[in-house]
Amino acid sequence: MISKNRRTVLKGGAATVGALAIGFPAIVRAQSNAIKIGHLTPLTGFLGALGGYAQLGIKMAAAAINSAGGVMGRQLDVMSEDSVNPETAATKAQRMLERDGATVLMGEINSASALTIMQVAARNKRLFMSIGARSDALRGKNCNRYTFHVDIPSTVMVNTVGKALVRDNMMKGKKFYTLTADYIFGHDLRGAAKVFFDANGGNLIGDELIATDVTDFSPYLLKIRQAGPDIVCSNLAGNQVTSLIKQYAEFGLPYPIVGFNLNTADAWAAGVGNLSGTWPTVWYHTLDVPESKAFVAAFIKQNGKPPENHAWIEYISLKIMAQAMSETKSTDTDTLIAYFEKQTQFDILKGRKGYFRSWDHQLIQEAYAFTVKNPNEMKDQWDMLALGPAIPGPNEPLENINPSKEQNSCTS
Amino acid sequence: MFLLEQVVNGLVLGGYYLLIALGLSLIFSVGGVINLAHGAFYALGAYIAVEVTKYLGFGPALVISPIAVALLGILFERFLLRRFYTADPILSLLVTFGLAMIAEQLIRIIWGAAALSATMPASLKGSVIIGDFLFSRYRLLLLAVVTVVLAAVWLLLNKTAFGRVVRAGIQRPDMVAALGIRLQPYMTAIVMLGVGMAAMAGAFFAPITIVHPAMGSEIIIVAFVVVVIGGLGSFWGVVLAALLVGVVRGVTIYFVPAAGEASIYVLMFLVLLLRPRGLLGERIEKFE
Numbered sequence: 001m002i003s004k005n006r007r008t009v010l011k012g013g014a015a016t017v018g019a020l021a022i023g024f025p026a027i028v029r030a031q032s033n034a035i036k037i038g039h040l041t042p043l044t045g046f047l048g049a050l051g052g053y054a055q056l057g058i059k060m061a062a063a064a065i066n067s068a069g070g071v072m073g074r075q076l077d078v079m080s081e082d083s084v085n086p087e088t089a090a091t092k093a094q095r096m097l098e099r100d101g102a103t104v105l106m107g108e109i110n111s112a113s114a115l116t117i118m119q120v121a122a123r124n125k126r127l128f129m130s131i132g133a134r135s136d137a138l139r140g141k142n143c144n145r146y147t148f149h150v151d152i153p154s155t156v157m158v159n160t161v162g163k164a165l166v167r168d169n170m171m172k173g174k175k176f177y178t179l180t181a182d183y184i185f186g187h188d189l190r191g192a193a194k195v196f197f198d199a200n201g202g203n204l205i206g207d208e209l210i211a212t213d214v215t216d217f218s219p220y221l222l223k224i225r226q227a228g229p230d231i232v233c234s235n236l237a238g239n240q241v242t243s244l245i246k247q248y249a250e251f252g253l254p255y256p257i258v259g260f261n262l263n264t265a266d267a268w269a270a271g272v273g274n275l276s277g278t279w280p281t282v283w284y285h286t287l288d289v290p291e292s293k294a295f296v297a298a299f300i301k302q303n304g305k306p307p308e309n310h311a312w313i314e315y316i317s318l319k320i321m322a323q324a325m326s327e328t329k330s331t332d333t334d335t336l337i338a339y340f341e342k343q344t345q346f347d348i349l350k351g352r353k354g355y356f357r358s359w360d361h362q363l364i365q366e367a368y369a370f371t372v373k374n375p376n377e378m379k380d381q382w383d384m385l386a387l388g389p390a391i392p393g394p395n396e397p398l399e400n401i402n403p404s405k406e407q408n409s410c411t412s
Numbered sequence: 413m414f415l416l417e418q419v420v421n422g423l424v425l426g427g428y429y430l431l432i433a434l435g436l437s438l439i440f441s442v443g444g445v446i447n448l449a450h451g452a453f454y455a456l457g458a459y460i461a462v463e464v465t466k467y468l469g470f471g472p473a474l475v476i477s478p479i480a481v482a483l484l485g486i487l488f489e490r491f492l493l494r495r496f497y498t499a500d501p502i503l504s505l506l507v508t509f510g511l512a513m514i515a516e517q518l519i520r521i522i523w524g525a526a527a528l529s530a531t532m533p534a535s536l537k538g539s540v541i542i543g544d545f546l547f548s549r550y551r552l553l554l555l556a557v558v559t560v561v562l563a564a565v566w567l568l569l570n571k572t573a574f575g576r577v578v579r580a581g582i583q584r585p586d587m588v589a590a591l592g593i594r595l596q597p598y599m600t601a602i603v604m605l606g607v608g609m610a611a612m613a614g615a616f617f618a619p620i621t622i623v624h625p626a627m628g629s630e631i632i633i634v635a636f637v638v639v640v641i642g643g644l645g646s647f648w649g650v651v652l653a654a655l656l657v658g659v660v661r662g663v664t665i666y667f668v669p670a671a672g673e674a675s676i677y678v679l680m681f682l683v684l685l686l687r688p689r690g691l692l693g694e695r696i697e698k699f700e
Contacts, residue, residue: 043525044626052525182670209670215621215630218421218548219665219672225546226414239527239622250620251548252538269527269622273534308526381529 034077035070035331037062037321038102040089040117041132041314043082046212046238047109049265050310054109054132055080056303057314065318071325078318083113090116097124103331104129106317109310111135111185121146127333131317132310134261135188136408139360143410146333148340148361150317154185155403156367157280158192158260160391162200163401164278164369165258170231172201177229177255179220179244181236182209189235189260195407205229210236217247225253234259242266249274265308267384275372275384282367283309283350284387292349306382316348351390352398360410364398366390417545418662424551426658427558431613432631433638434565434650435606441582441645442595442602443497448508449488450610450635451628452515457481457611458618458627459523462530470533474615481611482604489603494596512628520625532619554616561609566647568605578602582645637676641683643693652691 039058041051062078070076079100083089089108096102097120105121105128108114114133121128122144129148130138136154138147152160165171176197180186190207197204206227208220224232232255234244241262248257262279285296285306295315299307307315323346328335340361345353354365370385378384392400436450457477464473492511496504536550569575581588581595588595614627621627634657642653657676664675683691 048626049526049624208665211670211673213630213673216425218425218551219418219662220669222414222417222421222546223666223669226417239624242527242622243620246620246622247548249537250532250550251546265526269529269624271529271531271619273531 034075035325036100036102037076037078037318038093038096038100038105039078039080039107040083040092040096040105040113041080041107042084042110042113044084046240049239049269050109050132050263050308051082053265053308053311054107054314056299057307057311058106058318060299060302060311061315061318061322065322071322072329076318076322080107083108083110083117086110086112086116089113090120093117093120093128094124097126102126104321104333104336106321107131107314108133111138111188112183114138115142115184118142118144118147125333127336129317129321131313133185135185136192136403137184137188139362140403140408140410143360145337148356148363150313150320150363152280152282152365152367153362153403153408154189154260155192155195155408156401158189158196159401160280160367160369161258161260161278162196163391164388165202165231166200168278170256170258170278171197173203174230175203175205175228176231176233177206177224177227178204178233178235179208179210179217181240182211183237185237185261186210186235192403193233193235193260210240212237212240214240215243217244218251221247221251221253224255229255231255232257235261237261238263239266239269242269245270245275249276263309264385265310268308268382272375272378272381272384278369278371280367281309281370281385281387282365283312284368284370284385285312286383286385286387287350287368289349289351291347295349312349316346320346320348351394354398357399357402359405360408362402364402366392366398367401413544415663415666418666419659420545421547422659422662423655424547424555424658425662426655427555428613428617429634429638429657430651430654431558431561431609431616432635433642433654434562434647435609436635437639437642437644437646437650438602439493439606440639442578443493443599444501445493445496445504445508446501446636447493447606448505448632449511449515450508450607451630451632452512453481453485453607453628454610454614454631455519455625455628456484456515457614458530458623459519459528459614460611461615461618462528462623465530470619474612477615478608478612482608485604485607486600488607489600493603494599497599512632516625516628523625525625527622527624530618530623550620557612557616561612562651565605565609569647574598574601634676637680639690641680641690643690645694646690646692649690649692656691 041054042048043051058078062076066075081092093105108117108130109132111133114130117128127146131150134151134153139149139153180190234241236244256277258277259279267275296306324336324339325331328339340356341358343355343358345355348354348365350366352366354363357364368390369388373384373386432454439445439447460480461473461477464476532550539546539548577593578598585595638653638657642649660675660679661672665672
């Protein structure tokens with residue numbers, strides 16, 4: 001008994017020594033040769049659930065790229081951390097560039113955090129691919145040369161839903177009451193909504209600014225009832241939309257509710273039978289495009305649940321980055337910027353390809369408005385949304401739904 | 413008129429704060445421990461309720477979840493809290509804070525970071541109009557439950573032999589010991605009651621709030637504020653404070669919507685400034 005134990009211990013010891021002698025240096029060599037990507041995304045707070053999907057997406061892309069031989073024969077090493085809040089995000093971004101050897105920065109969902117990382121990127125003259133932040137201001141007055149934006153901006157979401165509302169006679173002469181998240185993204189969304197209302201005959205009769213830690217909306221719902229609008233409109237973000245939807249269904253107010261921002265995970269969390277109205281999305285897993293379906297199938301196989309839009313966007317973002325590095329055979333910041341600014345087309349698993357617009361670095365792509373399926377039409381608990389056709393339509397230029405230079409100028 | 417509606421709505425909301433804050437206050441009063449893990453039991457209550465609802469339906473979940481969490485409370489008291497009654501308060505703060513973080517991560521590991529979907533039966537949805545006031549049907553039900561629970565706890569503390577020992581234990585634990593009564597089983601019961609009420613709040617609020625890992629750390633702050641405003645050790649102080657917090661928040665949102673959440677902290681600041689012991693706080697010898 002004792003001798004057997006000793007033998008096991010000896011074997012274990014030998015294995016460890018062996019690993020140290022042979023395996024470990026090999027790993028170190030692979031690491032030093034790898035292209036390091038600094039990835040930040042919120043894993044806690046009101047956007048934390050979305051960040052969880054973001055990590056799954058980027059990891060899946062990294063695994064796919066690495067198993068196919070990596071980029072220029074080098075492996076991609078995605079260092080992913082919780083960005084926590086704007087201050088921490090900036091500190092971590094700086095540390096990733098300075099100490100951890102990150103070549104580029106990617107990620108983020110929170111527009112306020114993306115803004116501080118953009119400043120770090122500009123200061124260090126390194127590339128930042130801002131993947132999930134949607135505030136117009138990041139592309140406009142806060143823009144910088146080193147940042148590229150993948151997700152659709154506020155104006156695109158407003159235009160996408162707005163067009164659907166105009167089509168459904170829910171715009172001209174209607175009284176709107178908006179609930180707005182009290183930070184850069186919400187303010188931005190409200191700004192874009194006002195522009196759309198003014199241009200299309202909608203009438204904004206009330207707006208509430210709501211702190212991002214509000215979980216009980218009952219006082220606001222009472223104020224809405226007092227105002228008696230025709231349509232209630234959400235400019236909220238993250239899981240606050242979920243709370244609002246649940247409590248709106250709880251109180252059962254008679255006015256239809258729509259919104260200019262909703263992520264799929266927050267729609268799923270609202271539960272069957274609570275969500276209604278028209279909302280925008282950048283992608284949904286039932287999208288009828290073969291490449292998209294293949295991605296969804298692979299994701300479900302790995303994670304046992306369908307990908308949320310943040311998983312999709314992180315996946316295509318890393319693919320875009322890898323393609324850029326492979327084709328330019330470089331990780332140099334200026335070379336990559338020049339490659340993107342040529343408006344190179346990328347496959348983003350949608351009907352039409354996307355490209356970064358040269359003057360504001362926005363990925364120009366299709367968007368969709370969706371409504372909510374009847375519970376008995378749903379195939380499973382994830383099959384909640386009835387995706388509308390791609391906007392803009394097949395014969396219109398993709399840029400149509402994006403803010404023009406005059407609306408959202410980037411001058412730096 | 414609409415202002416009055418906000419006041420009434422605030423009272424209803426206060427009932428929900430009360431379920432969480434009362435347990436926190438009781439555990440502090442008897443054990444001298446500020447249980448920062450209280451929010452974790454609230455979150456656990458919500459998660460268990462969501463799971464039970466899948467198999468047995470919504471009604472049973474409201475009963476099973478608080479009982480399950482109360483049983484967990486026995487372990488919590490026996491193996492953790494008990495060691496810290498006489499220790500430096502900073503130790504119990506650290507331990508319960510650590511436990512809250514562990515619980516949050518465990519929930520994240522078990523159920524994932526994404527929020528769970530939780531719905532109420534369709535029959536409870538919608539609102540009723542009483543006079544000129546609009547009420548959510550579900551919250552009226554919640555208010556009724558809170559009232560019953562509150563009455564039961566009050567009777568337990570004031571009209572039973574159990575309650576007499578607990579109240580004596582709050583003021584003079586040494587005298588209770590001198591009379592040959594062990595306070596420890598009473599403490600176990602109080603912790604069960606406290607975390608069970610928190611779990612009940614979680615179960616009831618799951619269909620109208622977001623069931624996500626950090627829900628516990630969100631609620632603990634409000635609960636703590638309520639306890640501080642009400643005054644430690646005071647039953648009616650906590651009741652008064654919970655209702656006050658609900659009303660002040662509602663009224664603030666009526667006039668200055670963006671300041672809704674901040675108003676709670678301003679209220680706490682004012683109370684601490686004018687009456688550091690809290691509104692109805694008693695002078696407790698062992699904490700002086």
